[in-house]
Amino acid sequence: MTLDSLKPGSQCYTKKITAKGKLNQRLIDMGIYPGLQVKVIRNAPLEDPMEIELGGYCLSIRHEEAKFVEVEG
Amino acid sequence: MNKVLMALAGQPNCGKSTVFNTLTGANQHVANYPGVTVDKMYGSYRKNGVKVEVVDLPGTYSLTSYSLEERVSRNFILHDKPDVVVNVMDASNLKRNLYLTFQLLEMEIPVVVNLNMMDVAHRRGVEIDFDCLERLLGAPVVPTTIKKGKGKKNLINTINKVGLSKKKEHGIKIDYGSMEPFLDEIEKMLAGVCETDYPARWLAVKLMEADDEVEKIIRRHSAAGFDAIKARVKQIRRAFEAESDELPERHIAYARYKEADRIAGESVSVKRKEASLLSDKIDRIVCHKIFGPLILVGVVYALYHLSIVEGYKLTNYTWPLLAKIKSLTAAIMPPPGFMTEPMVRSLALWFVDSVNALLNYVPIFFILFALIAILEDTGYMPRMAFLLDRLFKRFGLHGQSTLPMVLGGIYVGGCAVPAIMATKGIPDERARFATTLIIPMLNCLAKIPLYILMINIYFAQHKGLAMMFMATVTIFMALPVAKILSLTILKDKETAPFIMEMPPYHLPTIRGVLGRAVERIWLFLKKIVTIVAAVAIVIFVLMQFPGLTEDRNAHYADETKIAKESFYKKIAGNPYAEYVQGDSIMALILYNERYKKARMGIKNKEKARTVDARFISENENFFKIVKPKKDKQAKKLNRALKKLISARKRILRQIKAEMIDNSFLGKIGRSLEPVTKYAGFNWRVNVALLSSFAAKESSVATLGALYQSDEEGETLEKRMEKTEKDFTPLHALSLLLVMALFPPCIAAVLTIKIQTGSVKWMLFSMFYQMFLGIVVASFVFTVGNLLGLTGLQAMGIFFCMALTFTIIMGLINPRHEYQ
Ligand SMILES: Nc1nc2c(ncn2[C@@H]2O[C@H](COP(=O)(O)OP(=O)(O)OP(=O)(O)O)[C@@H](O)[C@H]2O)c(=O)[nH]1
Ligand SMILES: [Mg+2]
Numbered sequence: 001m002t003l004d005s006l007k008p009g010s011q012c013y014t015k016k017i018t019a020k021g022k023l024n025q026r027l028i029d030m031g032i033y034p035g036l037q038v039k040v041i042r043n044a045p046l047e048d049p050m051e052i053e054l055g056g057y058c059l060s061i062r063h064e065e066a067k068f069v070e071v072e073g
Numbered sequence: 074m075n076k077v078l079m080a081l082a083g084q085p086n087c088g089k090s091t092v093f094n095t096l097t098g099a100n101q102h103v104a105n106y107p108g109v110t111v112d113k114m115y116g117s118y119r120k121n122g123v124k125v126e127v128v129d130l131p132g133t134y135s136l137t138s139y140s141l142e143e144r145v146s147r148n149f150i151l152h153d154k155p156d157v158v159v160n161v162m163d164a165s166n167l168k169r170n171l172y173l174t175f176q177l178l179e180m181e182i183p184v185v186v187n188l189n190m191m192d193v194a195h196r197r198g199v200e201i202d203f204d205c206l207e208r209l210l211g212a213p214v215v216p217t218t219i220k221k222g223k224g225k226k227n228l229i230n231t232i233n234k235v236g237l238s239k240k241k242e243h244g245i246k247i248d249y250g251s252m253e254p255f256l257d258e259i260e261k262m263l264a265g266v267c268e269t270d271y272p273a274r275w276l277a278v279k280l281m282e283a284d285d286e287v288e289k290i291i292r293r294h295s296a297a298g299f300d301a302i303k304a305r306v307k308q309i310r311r312a313f314e315a316e317s318d319e320l321p322e323r324h325i326a327y328a329r330y331k332e333a334d335r336i337a338g339e340s341v342s343v344k345r346k347e348a349s350l351l352s353d354k355i356d357r358i359v360c361h362k363i364f365g366p367l368i369l370v371g372v373v374y375a376l377y378h379l380s381i382v383e384g385y386k387l388t389n390y391t392w393p394l395l396a397k398i399k400s401l402t403a404a405i406m407p408p409p410g411f412m413t414e415p416m417v418r419s420l421a422l423w424f425v426d427s428v429n430a431l432l433n434y435v436p437i438f439f440i441l442f443a444l445i446a447i448l449e450d451t452g453y454m455p456r457m458a459f460l461l462d463r464l465f466k467r468f469g470l471h472g473q474s475t476l477p478m479v480l481g482g483i484y485v486g487g488c489a490v491p492a493i494m495a496t497k498g499i500p501d502e503r504a505r506f507a508t509t510l511i512i513p514m515l516n517c518l519a520k521i522p523l524y525i526l527m528i529n530i531y532f533a534q535h536k537g538l539a540m541m542f543m544a545t546v547t548i549f550m551a552l553p554v555a556k557i558l559s560l561t562i563l564k565d566k567e568t569a570p571f572i573m574e575m576p577p578y579h580l581p582t583i584r585g586v587l588g589r590a591v592e593r594i595w596l597f598l599k600k601i602v603t604i605v606a607a608v609a610i611v612i613f614v615l616m617q618f619p620g621l622t623e624d625r626n627a628h629y630a631d632e633t634k635i636a637k638e639s640f641y642k643k644i645a646g647n648p649y650a651e652y653v654q655g656d657s658i659m660a661l662i663l664y665n666e667r668y669k670k671a672r673m674g675i676k677n678k679e680k681a682r683t684v685d686a687r688f689i690s691e692n693e694n695f696f697k698i699v700k701p702k703k704d705k706q707a708k709k710l711n712r713a714l715k716k717l718i719s720a721r722k723r724i725l726r727q728i729k730a731e732m733i734d735n736s737f738l739g740k741i742g743r744s745l746e747p748v749t750k751y752a753g754f755n756w757r758v759n760v761a762l763l764s765s766f767a768a769k770e771s772s773v774a775t776l777g778a779l780y781q782s783d784e785e786g787e788t789l790e791k792r793m794e795k796t797e798k799d800f801t802p803l804h805a806l807s808l809l810l811v812m813a814l815f816p817p818c819i820a821a822v823l824t825i826k827i828q829t830g831s832v833k834w835m836l837f838s839m840f841y842q843m844f845l846g847i848v849v850a851s852f853v854f855t856v857g858n859l860l861g862l863t864g865l866q867a868m869g870i871f872f873c874m875a876l877t878f879t880i881i882m883g884l885i886n887p888r889h890e891y892q
Contacts (some may be wrong), residue, residue: 014090014778017323020320022569024322024323025137026569028322028323028326029134029135029137029172029326030134031134031169031330033327033330034083034327035797041353041356042357042360042877044360044460045360045363045365046463046464047463048462051356051360055151056165057169059575060455060459061573062466062570063741065570065571
């Protein structure tokens with residue numbers, strides 16, 4: 001399962017980052033790493049991007065980017 | 074005196090600029106929006122006999138070489154070798170902030186850890202054991218709530234202590250676990266062949282991360298053996314990957330987070346967990362599917378209404394002040410002659426006119442700047458990016474194009490210079506270039522005076538509608554252009570991920586908001602006095618020379634003589650005639666002017682009498698002529714004087730018109746008429762547009778000077794209407810459109826050169842817009858004329874066309890980035 005497929009309101013744990021290069025670096029720098037609890041807050045009015053909460057702060061991320069974060073229940 | 078070089082480093086939006094301002098007393102741009110400071114800023118302060126030079130570095134989440142800001146910050150720390158780096162942190166988000174701290178410590182520089190935003194941490198129930206943290210990190214920890222000045226003293230003292238001690242304290246060393254043997258191997262390999270003054274372990278970690286900047290460093294220091302080193306590093310990286318089934322850079326980052334987790338776990342206790350309840354509640358409405366966009370439109374509309382509409386009303390109160398400045402200038406300059414005006418006098422009055430035309434808009438700007446400051450402080454800007462990213466992306470832009478575009482005047486009122494500078498915060502190169510190139514097409518403040526002028530004259534019945542048109546049509550021209558650019562010339566530029574932090578909302582402070590508004594007004598004024606003043610003088614020269622031919626001068630001298638002779642013939646034998654011989658006649662004319670002005674608008678009898686008394690005591694005889702009352706002879710002379718005055722005015726006007734006609738500027742403007750006639754512009758308009766090359770503000774100032782008037786205090790609106798009898802709203806529309814699209818002012822163009830680092834892009838941005846402006850205006854004017862459209866009809870049709878084009882361009886699918 002990947003992060004982009006989650007509906008607003010759902011929660012999960014990050015499992016793996018599968019991106020390369022810049023996107024990989026950016027995902028990590030913004031505080032995404034395996035084993036983190038993530039909550040999907042909402043989608044933007046035009047569906048993209050989505051807002052997620054992780055450990056006390058919120059990020060806005062595009063679906064096409066969230067696709068590179070594998071998550072589990 | 075002891076000197077300390079100090080750098081402020083930290084993640085975006087943690088308060089670095091606030092710390093900078095508090096320490097140095099400067100007024101740096103602060104906003105609740107990540108990525109506001111995009112270049113380093115310098116300042117300094119003295120404390121206890123130590124001079125501390127402070128450098129505010131751009132906020133970075135990390136110190137890799139992927140983005141410009143990260144490179145700026147990293148290179149400063151590496152090459153300028155600050156005596157101390159203050160790592161500003163958001164105390165309520167310690168864990169994530171530590172990720173950067175480790176990277177700073179790894180560079181083996183003296184670090185002071187500044188836990189800022191302690192108030193927020195307290196509010197969220199985050200409690201930190203400072204001593205424990207200090208021990209674990211091996212670096213001094215100073216808590217502050219710098220916005221309220223709390224902890225400032227402690228911070229200053231610690232900076233002095235660490236900065237002066239000059240001894241390198243290494244702090245903790247991250248354990249990279251299974252990667253350690255590999256790092257050792259790289260370190261050993263480098264030891265013999267590559268001598269640098271960078272920490273060996275840091276180099277090894279960076280090489281493991283495949284950082285290209287560090288590879289360059291290695292190349293520089295090991296000219297011969299570089300290829301061998303590179304190949305070996307690649308091997309080691311691969312060996313590690315095979316062993317641990319993970320990319321080395323990911324392993325490194327995870328190790329840092331693990332360490333951050335450990336340290337935070339030992340030194341932080343969270344009483345209540347929950348990000349920020351209030352912010353979350355607000356966001357439920359502000360980012361709502363329906364309310365969100367509505368609020369967005371409302372916010373931008375309020376921005377426009379309060380500043381442009383309400384602010385314009387304020388100018389009714391400020392204009393008289395400016396008129397006073399002009400009359401004071403006129404009073405201290407040498408008086409005019411009968412047929413000629415001393416050069417200094419014309420120059421001074423011209424200068425005041427040019428500057429006044431702009432100063433008149435200061436109230437509007439002030440309100441606008443204050444409102445933008447409020448938006449920035451509250452944290453609404455990232456929400457705008459969130460709401461608009463999908464839309465902007467369709468046009469090759471980026472959610473973070475929002476800030477630059479609002480600064481540039483996405484709706485109305487902005488300035489291209491700060492806007493282009495803010496594009497630096499856009500991580501996506503392609504979107505950054507596209508944004509940079511379309512910003513000059515937005516409604517910068519300097520275009521507004523011309524909009525208002527034209528709308529007040531030619532769309533007086535539909536002011537609101539016309540202004541709304543200008544405010545919105547520019548974006549429908551800019552967006553498709555952005556898309557076209559990003560699909561063509563920009564298509565090979567790099568793109569970057571969007572991922573952005575959504576900070577909790579803050580209440581703006583009055584001091585912060587007003588301070589920023591004043592600061593920006595000040596910047597704008599500085600720009601006026603420098604650029605516009607310089608342009609005013611150049612234009613003055615271009616307009617005064619070569620001047621009239623001797624023939625024509627003689628012709629006007631003759632006319633003057635005739636007028637005077639007829640005057641003296643009429644008053645022959647009049648008892649007052651003796652007072653108006655020779656030079657006195659000019660004195661009388663000026664006396665008359667001054668008296669009229671002094672009495673203007675005075676209704677109170679008492680006051681009128683005081684004015685009269687003043688003029689009587691100045692010259693009793695003149696007073697009798699100017700105000701003859703029942704004295705028949707005086708009345709007769711007064712009538713003759715009036716004739717003479719109107720004859721003089723006529724002559725002066727003719728001279729001036731002929732002079733401009735003949736001038737260099739007039740010639741240039743006229744020589745462009747064959748091209749601009751399709752857009753409906755005559756030479757006067759051409760001249761105004763030419764003058765806007767240096768600064769757009771100049772266009773109205775130039776028009777103001779070109780449309781001279783005999784009557785004192787007449788508004789430019791009236792003067793222009795009087796002179797351009799066959800100008801129609803269609804002409805006005807075409808002028809409005811050209812103004813919207815015209816090349817950026819010199820300052821904006823230079824900023825583009827600085828930001829893109831290339832003259833080529835600067836020239837490109839100038840010429841494509843000039844071309845676009847003329848083409849669009851000619852199209853609208855020529856077609857509008859052929860179809861016999863009114864200005865308003867043409868406006869409506871053009872708007873629909875722009876909108877349709879925008880939608881079509883938006884539907885062309887953008888490329889997917891990560892496939
Ligand atoms: N509550 C609180 N807010 C603060 C404090 N210090 C700064 N702020 C606010 O935090 C926001 C960000 O401050 P800046 O100084 O612009 O942050 P920065 O680190 O320079 O940000 P960038 O330039 O974007 O990297 C502003 O709205 C400040 O008013 C503090 O101690 N407490
Ligand atoms: Mg800053």
